[in-house]
Amino acid sequence: MATGTTADLRRMTAAEVRARIRSGALDAPTAGMADGFVQANLAILPREFARDFLDFCLANPKPCPLLGVSRPGETAIDGVARGLDIRTDVCGYKVFKDGVCVERRSEVSAIWRDDLVTFVLGCSFSFDHALLHAGLAVRHIDCGCNVPMYKTGIACAPRGRFAGPLVTSMRPFPPAEAIRAICLSDHYPLAHGAPVHFGDPSAIGIADVSRPDYGDAVPMRAGEVPVFWACGVTPQAVLEEARLPFAITHDPGHMLITDIRNEAVFDVGSLVADASVLL
Amino acid sequence: MATGTTADLRRMTAAEVRARIRSGALDAPTAGMADGFVQANLAILPREFARDFLDFCLANPKPCPLLGVSRPGETAIDGVARGLDIRTDVCGYKVFKDGVCVERRSEVSAIWRDDLVTFVLGCSFSFDHALLHAGLAVRHIDCGCNVPMYKTGIACAPRGRFAGPLVTSMRPFPPAEAIRAICLSDHYPLAHGAPVHFGDPSAIGIADVSRPDYGDAVPMRAGEVPVFWACGVTPQAVLEEARLPFAITHDPGHMLITDIRNEAVFDVGSLVADASVLL
Secondary structure (H helix, E strand, C coil): CCCCCHHHHHHCCHHHHHHHHHCCCCCCCCCCCCCCEEEEEEEEEEHHHHHHHHHHHHHCCCCCCEEEECCCCCCCECCCECCCCCCCCCCCEEEEECCEEEEEECCCHHHCCCCEEEEEEECCHHHHHHHHHCCCCCHHHHCCCCCCEEEEEEECCCECCECCEEEEEEEEECHHHHHHHHHHHHCCHHHCCCCCEECCHHHHCCCCCCCCCECCCCCCCCCCEEEEEECCHHHHHHHHHCCCCCEEEECCCCCEEEEEECCCCCCHHHHHHHHHHHC | CCCCCHHHHHHCCHHHHHHHHHCCCCCCCCCCCCCCEEEEEEEEEEHHHHHHHHHHHHHCCCCCCEEEECCCCCCCECCCECCCCCCCCCCCEEEEECCEEEEEECCCHHHCCCCEEEEEEECCHHHHHHHHHCCCCCHHHHCCCCCCEEEEEEECCCECCECCEEEEEEEEECHHHHHHHHHHHHCCHHHCCCCCEECCHHHHCCCCCCCCCECCCCCCCCCCEEEEEECCHHHHHHHHHCCCCCEEEECCCCCEEEEEECCCCCCHHHHHHHHHHHC
16 A cells, blocks of 8 residues: 555554545555544435434434534534545545435545535444454454344334334354453444344344345354344445435445544533534 | 331431341341442451452452451441441341351351451342343342352352352343343442353353252243353352351341442442451
């Protein structure tokens, strides 16, 4: 990579990585970059749908943990990342028309609109990071693949045109390690928090864990239990289902790297209060 | 009950209940009394064994969460309960000689010795209380019986003459409620904290959950998972195994009611530091 080694990118601050991305010098999945900083999912949609989408996130805080919401047209969100230009500071975007992805881009300046509202949502990278630091082995990281994700039979609380099934990610653990993973992730309410289920996948409507709906299957060993967390793919799937005339998301794996530290503990309400008044 | 109704006892402070017990007016299991105050297990043993027992507790903090340790001969432990007289303020004691219970008493003033050291250990009542307040149904409470307890194949870390298997208590829950119970109990490290296991009992050496080693069996329903917490019976069993010439414990169910609030968060180290210097 012309801009530095993987180790360099890991040691950089979030602002340093965002500057590289903005300059066009960096275009790669962001896992492991700016170690210790929260990475986030992105949903950008027209103002007329923003109020309902905000309500959807607030009603479904486990899959849709709100880190920040912009004002309409605004490209900065100071509470999340200082000096942010949301049009250029993520290295992969997907553009949707009528719920269908029509384009992948490395910036969205040329198609920006003054009515767009940006939602920044927590991502499981934060608690994966915490699990690794606690000495737990995270299977999809050990396997060097994407986490397996499944649509469930659990319905999200619908708001306006936004509705759909909860999507979960799965990590297998022996029970004693599952308990540690449950307790650790519970300390990251803005990264999906504690799991929603463990054990029998059919109890939440998953027919076959070896066939995920998104991501990659991972091997399970004797004595391990599958543990299911609410997943940031949920809002993306819901956004597609809603068939908005126009929307932008990040390209999965190419996350917004925020200035928020993984170690910080947040109060969801205080972050959101400002935006909910303005929409 | 001559001293007041169950509701009266529930609303009393810990100090008020202890005063009734000291006066001899109250002799009953303490579950539900002085709502919101931490109840505790008791182990009283001669000074010559106290250093090893302290080390055992520190090496096994899940079954033996230390709330306080007296100086030799001292009958007060101000950090746990103001104005405490440990000889009279618990309504049921068991007296052991050579590891065998030789007597049950309602006070131990007549047999008190100047070399006795009192250990006050957290108890699962605190997190049962938290589970109930969170709206979770706790099976043995619903059944009006004692919690089922099991010896496991997990060995405690031995210290001096103190060694033995970890004893666990079991509460069955559907997985989603088990996750909530795990997270809630993790917030009570001085009441055994998060569980040590869930699911297959044989994985921790329990042959048959319908046949507990202590307490009462409880029914399990379809879709429920047994969840196993480290249990305060562990130090009692270890104390018996050690066959000390003399020891006193509380009579199970007849706990020391402390001035510590259930809601308080504690640092085990700071509570113990003082005593470990003095032993």
